[in-house]
Amino acid sequence: MSVTRRGLGALGAGLGLLPLMPRDAAAQSAVVMMEPMPCLDRQGDIVALLLEGSGAPAGAVVTFGQVFKAGDLPRGAGLVARLADGTALPVQADVLNRHEDGSARFAVLALAAPQVGRGSRAGVILSRGRAAQARAFDVTPLMARRSITIELNDQAIDLMALLAESLARRGARPFQSGPLAVQMRVVTPVDVGGVTSLRMVSDVTLRADGELTVELWMRNDGAMRPGGGAVGYRVRVLLDGQEAMAAEIPRHHQYTAWGRLMHTGAPVPLVRPDPTYLAEAGATPRYDLTTGVAAGLLGTMARQIGSEDWAQPFNSRGVLRAMGSGGGRPDIGPMTQSQAAWLITGDPRAAMHAIGQAEAAGSIPWHYWDTEAGRWMDTRRWPRLWTDPRGGPPPGGLAQRISGDTGWSLAASHQPDLSYLPWLLTGRRAFLDGLQAQACWCVIGRWPAPRGTAGRPGVAEGVNVVRGNQVRGSAWSLRTLTNAAWASPDEDATTPWLRETSQANWTWVRQQIPRWTQAQGEAHGWIPGEYGVRGALPPWQQDYFAAAAAAAARQGSPDARAVLRWMENFLAGRFLAGRQGFPPNDGAAYLLAVNADAEARNPLKTWAAIGEATRSGNLSNGDGWSKTQGDYAQLALQSLAQVIDVTGSEDAARAYAWLSEADAPYTRDEDYRRNPLFNIVPRGKPRVPSRVMRCR
Structure with missing residues (x-):
């Protein structure tokens, strides 16, 4: 199986992350710490976050997930965003689930980001505000000038036309719908070699900045039907007529999937979350932010991501295929090692590694x-x-x-x-x-x-x-x-x-x-x-x-x-x-x-x-x-x-x-820096009190 070089570029850009930067020997022996978050200094402030600059123009729409503590965003309240200097930023919240009191628990947000230079960071504060009419922006002009074509073997599928049909269907419920982003899922059963278990699942996001995002997954996951089984095919994605990804899959096993995220325009900023707020909201354990993570570990993640094998469909990306194997493994715990490093540092290398392994999970049968x-x-x-x-x-x-030759146990x-x-x-x-x-x-x-x-x-x-x-x-x-x-x-x-x-x-x-x-x-x-x-x-x-x-x-x-x-x-x-x-x-x-x-x-x-x-x-x-x-x-x-x-x-x-x-x-500070997987502490008991971070 193979993915073209253009496909590799689309993968990295589609994640919305910065290119991997070389690190010198001194940096490799250093410790990477979380950057301080902006101070919450106004009534109604909920949580702060950081935007890792990508060089995208001002107004580029970035979408991300956000957990809320019970009561922080009551039903009927609006969400507003501002920079640390008070400049208002347009924001859209699509609430997906709620706490028992009716307040938001998890939402997918869309934010019109400021221009943040590559390597720079900008602080953003989310607050309660007056609820506004959140009508979806008119996507018709954008759909008219953009095209998404998926070539599957000899078939050419006009995804934009299918998207238009889905949006027009009575009772259609977009995943996101507001003034900044409209996202809709298009599921297309495909007939390849008589196999009935394969389906093409596309999540298309139309953005008010004039760009679009396509996440395409080939899912051979249909079960309990005649005709299911392994299948081979070629797939190519064209955005506005330009190849964004191409792959040849000789054997796609049933009960597995693979996918790629692609977009038009420049990569958008990476959102660095506030791990303390996530812990207080009940979403994650309380990871210690005072020890940091060894730069060498993050460098290892960067080298893994940079390898050509990483981008190939069905690559395990460091997840052990022989799942029953014991020992100290970086993929088993309350979180994975790269997820823990992502929370503790916010570093793009850890983020890209964790996101890549989440994609690799599709290949597990x-x-x-x-x-x-x-x-x-x-x-x-x-x-x-x-x-x-x-x-x-x-x-x-x-x-x-389940086939015996998937490579997974x-x-x-x-x-x-x-x-x-x-x-x-x-x-x-x-x-x-x-x-x-x-x-x-x-x-x-x-x-x-x-x-x-x-x-x-x-x-x-x-x-x-x-x-x-x-x-x-x-x-x-x-x-x-x-x-x-x-x-x-x-x-x-x-x-x-x-x-x-x-x-x-x-x-x-x-x-x-x-x-x-x-x-x-x-x-x-x-x-x-x-x-x-x-x-x-x-x-x-x-x-x-x-x-x-x-x-x-x-x-x-x-x-x-x-x-x-x-x-x-x-x-x-x-x-x-x-x-x-x-x-x-x-x-x-x-x-x-x-x-x-x-x-x-x-x-x-x-x-x-x-x-x-x-x-x-x-x-x-x-x-x-x-x-x-x-x-x-x-x-x-x-x-x-x-x-x-x-x-x-x-x-x-x-x-x-x-x-x-x-x-x-393995309980010294340096042990946790080398492997942050279980670097969890009680509230108010950091391992290095002198490094407790203050807001800025």
Whole structure:
């Protein structure tokens, strides 16, 4: 498969990011910090952001995603924008979902940006203002002078004509519609070689500055229909008659997708978000902004992006294809490594890397589109479905099995979340597709026996992702489900199932607390599951689960908050039970001997018994760290930090303070600079207080 050089240029420009700049040796050894945000100094101010200059002319329209805290943008209120010097900027907000009080939770914004020179930055402040009539600008003149042609093998598809038909259709609901931008999705089933599973999905944005953006995805994701399968083709995109992208795809596997973002005109500025506001809004963990990120790591990301392989369709872009592989991986955590670096620094290299991996998520064969229902496949229409080959014929299994030569092996226990943050920060619908498809796979990709029987009495029956699962598999599945439920548009066809499924799972876990507490005794607070080592419990998997529970609690789940409060006893107690006979250093050991099993039948009930069994099994650190030769102390610190943030636990604060000063492996500032993946701290507890940034 190949993409032309013109296609490579369109890819980089389409992201709206700056070209990669060379870095000298001195810069490589430096630390990159977040730039200070503008001060919020007027009544009604909500959040600030920075525009990274691209050299685009004044008035260029940039679109991006923005999360809002509950109450910050009430229903009926308008949104206004200004530069730090007070100059007003036109802004458009299309609200996609809302908090329970009716205020905006997530919106796709369009901003008429000022001219910002390449390498320069401009501060922008978003505020509440008087609601104005937000009529869509007249797109007719723009559509008349622009053309979008997609050549698929010997077919020539006039996308602008299809767009006009879609906009004119009665009841049409544009994704964006206002004075600055109108965005519409055009879905075109295509017939290539008799394969019925391929569709062309185009998100076209018409901008009031006279330019347009096209995001084209070739999605071979149609499921449960005759004629599905792999297909080869050539595709070329012409914008105003000029080639913007061309690719030859010899074999496009079913259940996978690839896409490119292209535009006319100059690249628009990159929006740098305020990570502190995102954490306060419940969208992300609280990453530490005071350590910064090693420039060498960002340089490595830049080199990966600059390689010719990066731009090829179906390239994994650093995501491990053998998904079940363990070890310290940069793609697994509450976020990915490049997403964490993006939040901590706002650096374009991290942004481009994270966005590129979100595009690469399309190549993972977990995309199952239900054409008849018009949404991703779920248990409403397919209660018995198991996408594993052992699912058998439909409705128990897929009509066409996942090919064995996709290059990917799927594992819920090691699934990365590649799409959630890029969706929130860019507002690109393709990333919402990726997030929702993965969330649905978290259920229908699981063996139906432990997930339960739909319709059977009991919470989460038919959609249970915790019962009998590896704890890390439960954690990452719940992370994906919860994020998708929280971030999906209120009116999206997949959203109701995502919200019901996420809520049902957290309610089920909460209902198990009395039984698990009785079984676990003094040391209660750990989630039972399959561990692979008989009788042993990896505490770091509890840290994974705690991160998922904290995310759901921040996003408003009372059940997840109750689960996290229950877990406090174990998460903090493992570092505070020295007088009860459990060495605190063992709180971050790789394994603890607790006689654990999936049903929590006969575990050890006291810290003293667990401590003795851990020593007897040669699993103990003693007063050193020989059994913590990995990122296990980092994992413990991040889970304690999130417990403190969500619940205010004093015990968690004591445990966090002890472990922060214990000199455990990989917990020094330089470790977090080299790998920011788990660089999460409690509110008001930065690692380098002298570097706390003030607004400007």
